[in-house]
Amino acid sequence: MLSYTPIQEIPAIHARLVDTFAAGITRPLAWRREQLQQLVRMFQDNKTAIEHALWLDLRKPDQESALMEIAGIVGNAGLALANLEQWTAPVKPPVGSDHSNWNPVIHQVPKGVILLISPWNYPFTLTFKPFIGAIAAGCPAVLKPSEVSANCAALMDELVPKYLDSNAYAVVNGGVSETTALLDLRWDHIFYTGGVAVGRIVAAAAAKFVTPTTLELGGKSPVIVDAGYDLDLAAKRILFGKAQNSGQLCVSPDYTVVMRSVYPEFLEALKRTYKTFWPSGALAPGTKWGKIVNEHHAQRLLKLLNTTKGRILLGGKHEKLEDGTRIEPTIVTDVGLDDPLMQDEIFGPIHPIIVVDSIDEAIQIIRSFPKTLTVYAFTNSEETKQKLLDRTDSGTLQFNDTVSMLGADDIPFGGRGDSGYGAWHGWWSFKTFSQERTQIDVPASEEPYFAARYYPYTQEKYEIMSSLCYPPTS
Template sequence: MSADLQFTPLEEIQSVYARVNATFKAGTTRPLSYRRHQLLQLARMLQENITAWEDASLADLGKQRQETTVTELTPIIQGSINAAESLEEWATPEKPKVEAWRSSWNTTIYHVPKGIVLLISPWNYPVILTFLGLIGAIAAGCPTVLKPSECTPHVAALIAELIPRYLDPAAYAVVNGAVDETKTLLDLQWAHIFFTGSTRIGRIVATAAAKHVTPVTLELGGKSPVIIAPDYDLELAAKRVLYGKVQNVGQLCVSPDYVLVPRSVYKPFLEAIKKTYASFFPVDPLDPEAKWGKIVNEPNYKRVKGLIGETKGEIILGGKWDDNRLRIALTIVAGVKLDDPLMDEEIFGPILPIIEVDDVDAAIQTVSDRPYPLVVYTFTNSKEVEEKVATRTNSGTIVMNDTQMQLAVHEMPFGGHGESGYGGYMGKDSYDIFTHRRGYINVPQEMEPFYAYRYLPYSEESYKVMTQGAHVPIPES
């Protein structure tokens, strides 16, 4: 496969924008039948080209075929079908309960599409993190321009090739490129911008959106911690933590970033990690037979490799690399302190620091003292510990006794909080992001006798009648 990616000429971006905008204004995407067809076409686009998507992911990231299909393709196929089957329910107007004196106003909340959407996706999971947002935009009736990451050129090229073959090209378009193309897109006025990526770029996107008062969904990252309680099965915890870390060689926003282990079980946990590591890698991780993925590009490879050289902790597993293939073995670092270089920013690679703390309370305090992460993982059988984590920490999500499995639950929103982003999506929440809840009332003429006191000129009598609501009794607290 060729890695050459054709960037969209800057002069064409305005015409792409004009095309999808005209489609929205024409009302093309509003009928539910249209949206349902596009959603099912999206599912077909993934299902009918599974091998091509696997090939592209393998070329860009060294991602193994099973991992690509399980973690990137299957959720989009199933999510598209679920949205198509749920459209009528999601789009049904709401009839809120109102006070009796307004009961004849036919108060209704309609779900209407916001307008045209810009969706900027990252390189680490370039398929699912492009199309999860698109599912919501299609379901909501919003034409969309997709900007895939140039760091995964094979996937980006495949997206550009297949979108116009399966979806309505008047409503859904792809712009490929890098900084200049993205800046050109951000200079335009959108109804909503959906961005997944780093906090640094997220700030740039939010600043650009503010010029047009454009709502934004930011799916960022952060250092997602793992807390190990002494009461939990340490071998099972080690297995589930490493499972989360090996996905896409740690290049995942919800990857376990560091592990906090109480002193009483610190050494046994390290032994459990070693045992699991040996079972995951019966051959050296850098051996081609290990089918271990690669770091996406040279700059990220140098960054991750540099972290291994800078840490003051003890490398107990891994710590090796292959400069020619941009591969770094899963590296476990023990004895890490909170001021270690590994603790400065999100690692986003195959390095797992393990930090010894006094006890669970100290672990919880460590998490609460740091910026809000995307997720807090905790391994415990104790309801008391679970309650402490829930009430004394903050994050986009809490996951008990596993890693990454929150991504399988489309019935609840996935998203960040604070520096890890804002705006949750998945399932109906994806639909809600791109939908405006438009209020409607119809005030009957028969109300007019009751309105006599609202009109000018005001009088003492009108004041007394119209201000009664300010003098209602307040219940005892």
């Protein structure tokens, strides 16, 4: 049972974390290392409880929970532990000869107290992976998990104070009122993952205090299937990406644009892969297939299926359960750009197929939508890859696979435009919550060079300063 945090307690929680940061408790690397080690223990000790909470909220298969929600977090914390000294080491930047004796140094210093608002679809990953960056950076943090994934949020509330320093880290649970109370406070960085509508609200709240913000949103991440590529492999990798968390993933392949010359063969490849993945159907007894998170989202998706003008090639059925609704992975063909399936991000196990005659036409379709987190393309053509790099916009451009960039903690991940801004993963999460603070030490021996800058101003001093406007060029 999820208990909401009393709103009147939220300012006191915030004040406690502010005091902890001001006291310097989170700055020593030994302290940060201990907290990261404790986070690893928390996930290892409670692996079964975490998998059970994910099952209750999403019917997420244990295989997906172990890989995407637990192993990824443990691995990410291990990466931070292995690199903490390197990440935090002062840097001596290269400077011109005029300033070489000023001893410039760039320090990675913690920004301060962080607010981290996470979504329901990957409740542990999208809470704790960025949180690892905050710990590594030396920042206290409030975690605000989604109330929609109530069992996961309740488990976080139970576990975090058992394993981590409660003076530096807190879980605040609740809905709109509690989130609004959090956003009314001054933070040193806000990290939000979710939809664009709430993202705009978060950004507006942050603007009141000129608070730096990271937004990871979503969008209709497209897939292009080019002629000449292995169609069975493309079908396999597209359906794998679409199946993760029953399509409830911010970088889920939203729709596929396929070249007309290979369209019939591609549909046959989809049928073969579908039969391999779900021999008796995804809703068959014993099949590990997740549910839609709640009835509101289930009805939204069923309405799309009922109103699409396209043809259901595979799937299309749904099943009512005591704890929710499961919808089969569904492939829809003969879909036009005006179809209900093409109006907004689907965020579910429905995948429309659009046929085009050229890569240029595919690019035109992609550019007609707001910028997405990812553009996927299956192609062997270097010319096509370059064209997509030059003429499409997205946070990530991934060739010949789907969703796997989420597991690469050594490359940045983030959006552009309507899909968000800022980057995280591994070192980039640490960088997100750190300030590059520059230190210089100007020696007294520089004084002869400063003579012309002082009052009283004279014509001679003016001519010296003017000469700097015309430096010698090579």
